[in-house]
Amino acid sequence: MRIATSEIMKKIDDYCINELDIPGIVLMENAALKVIKNLELERYNSFCIVCTKGNNGGDGFAVARHLQVLNKKIEVFLVGGKENMRKDCKINYNILKKMGVSINNVGNFEDINSLRDSIEKNDMTIDAVFGTGLSRNIEGIYDSVISIINENSKYIVSIDVPSGLDSNTGKVLGNCIRADKTVSFQLYKKGFLNYGTDKLTGKIIVEDIGIPETVINKFHNDEFIIDETMVRDMLQIRDKYSHKGDYGRVLVIAGSKGYTGAAYICTQGAIRSGAGLVTLCCSNEIRDILSSKFIEAMTISFDDENKLNEAVKRSNAIAIGPGMGNNELTLKMLNNIINNSSCPIIIDADGINVLKDRIDILKNKKSQVVITPHLGEMSKITGLSIDYIKQNRIEVSKQFAKENNIVVLLKGFNTIITDGEKTIINSTGNSSMASGGMGDCLTGMIASFVGQGYEPIKAAYIAAYIHGYSGEKLSKNMFCVNASHILDDIPFSIKQIQDCN
Incomplete structure (x- = not known):
């Protein structure tokens, strides 16, 4: 299993999208399907999905869509508003809206109370807040949202990395989701290797989302996990004719x-x-x-x-x-x-x-x-x-x-x-x-x-x-x-x- 930094993952994504013309929305869809595969749907029936306007949020909206199609009970929250929402994220956001799914905005502390109520009554919380690109400390409404998720969830699944974890160093950027399971994509994140991160990531599953091997080889820097x-x-x-x-x-x-x-x-x-x-x-x-x-x-x-x-x-x-x-x-x-x-x-x-x-x-x-x-x-x-x-x-x-x-x-x-x-x-x-x-x-x-x-x-x-x-x-x-x-x-x-x- 190969290990990657956030910079390597960005280069791989950019190359796939800009040089191979693989649409980002395709990679996002593949990622969402792999998350669905790991949600133990025979065991969990109701989900609170917490998203933001970045690509990690887009993964969350796509996951919510698939859960809706599977007749699971879902409640979806958007933290921080949709202004300057990433293109692929917006596609999945709009699809979900057109399917009649209500998306709740979290912009103040009254909204946080609604989020808390949803988390308490649902079987699982899906963390689609921040991905591998996060490098600054979490503050304000995002800090409060992460605390609410940690304090009230029965079971947490993080998409790609637990929100608030520096995926390169394993350091907590102010506050961090404490996931029970992390479904990560294509390459094992370097930050997962540091002492104590297992308490934040829970069980780590790395899924292939369709990135060609040649692209990984082009940017990977010879760091592996042996299996x-x-x-x-x-x-x-041993040869049967060999000796000491x-x-x-x-x-x-x-x-x-x-x-x-x-x-x-x-x-x-x-x-x-x-x-x-x-x-x-x-x-x-x-x-x-x-x-x-x-x-x-x-x-x-x-x-x-x-x-x-x-x-x-x-x-x-x-x-x-x-x-x-x-x-x-x-x-x-x-x-x-x-x-x-x-x-x-x-x-x-x-x-x-x-x-x-x-x-x-x-x-x-x-x-x-x-x-x-x-x-x-x-x-x-x-x-x-x-x-x-x-x-x-x-x-x-x-x-x-x-x-x-x-x-x-x-x-x-x-x-x-x-x-x-x-x-x-x-x-x-x-x-x-x-x-x-x-x-x-x-x-x-x-x-x-x-x-x-x-x-x-x-x-x-x-x-x-x-x-x-x-x-x-x-x-x-x-x-x-x-x-x-x-x-x-x-x-x-x-x-x-x-x-x-």
């Missing part, structure tokens, strides 16, 4: 005294995701503990430089950082790996922490690098506040990836994966997975897929998808899902995704 079909198409089917050497040598550099769990989980993440041969390099004081826990992985010590250097040379992927501690030894190890490795490196946890004020280390890399920070780690290495990053996750991740020529996987709800050009948003995972070790598991999975021959950015988003997919599946029967549960389930989830038609 199961995309992952299934990329997962390699075909699925990569993965080196995990992790762990320290008191942090054996991080090393164990990361290593097991690589094993359970299908890597051919996995070796853990850890401090000597915890090596015996971890050696006794592993059945499929080999172990070597930080102190054995010859074995470590040999493992680095032979590896197809290296994961470094989990549980190592934010200290000089970790910095030294990371520097050594970056300077000497010719295979992709996945840096997590303390491997990221030691990069604070030392990002220039990445300039010496001889191979591709993936970093997997959470918000706090991203704040440390960028110098930006956590709140700022939360509000600008895509932009911050893309800029940092581009400046340092790396892949950034910014963890959290709707994980961002980007190389600075292409950006992928992961759609899986939920709060049942909010526990220690999850990031270590994901790092091992990414290293495993890189070792098996996937490009680093693909390995990152495939691993993120499967990681979250497994967590979602397990959470159906579990209150909380821990990293150990994910480790057990990884091979089953991969097989499930591969075999699902």
